[in-house]
Amino acid sequence: MADVESRSWIGGEWAAQAGEIVEVHDPSEVSREVGLLHLSEAAAASEAVEAARYASAAWDRQGSPARAEALSAMAAALERDREAVAALASQEMGKPITEMRGEVARGVQILRFYAAEGVRAVGEVIPHSQTQVLQYTTRRPLGVVGIITPWNFPVAIPLWKIAPALLCGNTVVWKPAESASLTAARLAQLAAASGLPAGVLNLVVGRGSEVGQALVEAAPLDGLSFTGSTATGMRVAAAAAARNIKYQVEMGGKNAAVVLNDADVDLAVSAVVSGAFRSAGQKCTATSRIIVQDGVYGAFCDRLRQAMRAVRLGPALHPDTYVGPLASEAQFEKVSRYAHQAARATVVAQAPVEGVDLGAGYFVPPTVVTDVAPGDPLVQEEIFGPLAAILRCASFDEAVALCNQTVYGLSAAVFTRDLSQGLKFLDAADAGMVRVNQETAGVEYAAPFGGLKQSGSHSREQGTAALDFYSHTKTCAVYYGP
């Protein structure tokens, strides 16, 4: 019997009872139960918004230096509990413990970053055409913000939304992914223990199609931030636009790493392996297309084959595991369909599976294929698993054309020793985050995060860009004459 539970936390209280109870199983060993979810029904969305609304005025009045203290206290609480949070998340959604520890540390940094923003200058003074008028801008909170998060970064994504939302003076209703709801409840517990006032952060645990949809379509929100699939994100965006709620949706990616003839091949291979296979490829910024120029193709494939021999597939809690299982049965079924398609292409490299009990969990061996057409589903669709495809190209221009031949535009990288080609690529690649000699995944929390085309709604998260989303700018003018 599981002793770990998750349920909604509304107005500073854990929901007394809810409808359906769902068992959570470890994706590394699916026969092992790790916890229970008490799923709330749709009405919980409006109840949580009501609680958040009630807490809103007092939270706004506290001022940002006091709110910054609250974020610092949350950072300290998370840091103290970091090992337990990382272990819980690894068992809930299968991210290897070494990566999960890094993600929790990132969560602490995010909280501290926004805490520091709480004492910085806000707004600007703008000369007025009339004398004796002080004209300036300031930021005001949106009010109650809905936050809907995926399971692939169960700590970092929620915190990079919640922390700037709270700092700006909003109160929050957070709907985590079902596959990350145990971790979400632990984070809510830590927030409560660190002294966050009741109702400032509310958690609704339930199905996306019920509680999530009720939040998006009916609950009286003032702002909405979503990360997840493009299909759901587009529906969320349409519903928010129809209600004229300020919204942002961060969605899918099909990110390319371009390897030019003059690349440092060792550097490119190590960035491609990490970009494609950490988190079992379940990152929106994961490398899933590798575009290699003819002159380096043979050397790149040879080095990649060697590097893949060292990629360790295994249970998430094992300290040597580099690639863990997929997060859930739904993920496993979806990615397995692509793996069957990939098996019909030419396999360039695959991680060893000896010693791995593939049947125990949701394991899919990391694989790189080639000889696939640029229009193939493996090259065009977001697989969100440990599969990547190599495309060959003859020239820089062809590489850029292939890189941009996608509906997505999140992240792109080029590997070259030629600064001029690198800079030209940064201009030409249709992606919100572009790199030279760096992997497509792995983003600094102080820098803007977001994509072009179908990857997002064109606003940015993280860094100070997030403060623009979670606040309104007010233009103030004060006549103090004659």
Ligand code: NDP
């Ligand atoms: P979804 O986009 O459906 O889920 C993301 C979040 O939205 C979850 O919290 C989910 O809740 C919630 N949600 C689901 N339906 C609705 C709705 N109608 N209204 C409001 N909220 C809703 O992604 P999945 O988890 O189902 O994953 C499916 C695929 O999406 C993956 O295989 C991957 O390709 C892609 N994906 C991409 C991500 C990215 O960052 N690019 C992140 C996650 C997924 P619940 O979990 O309870 O359904």
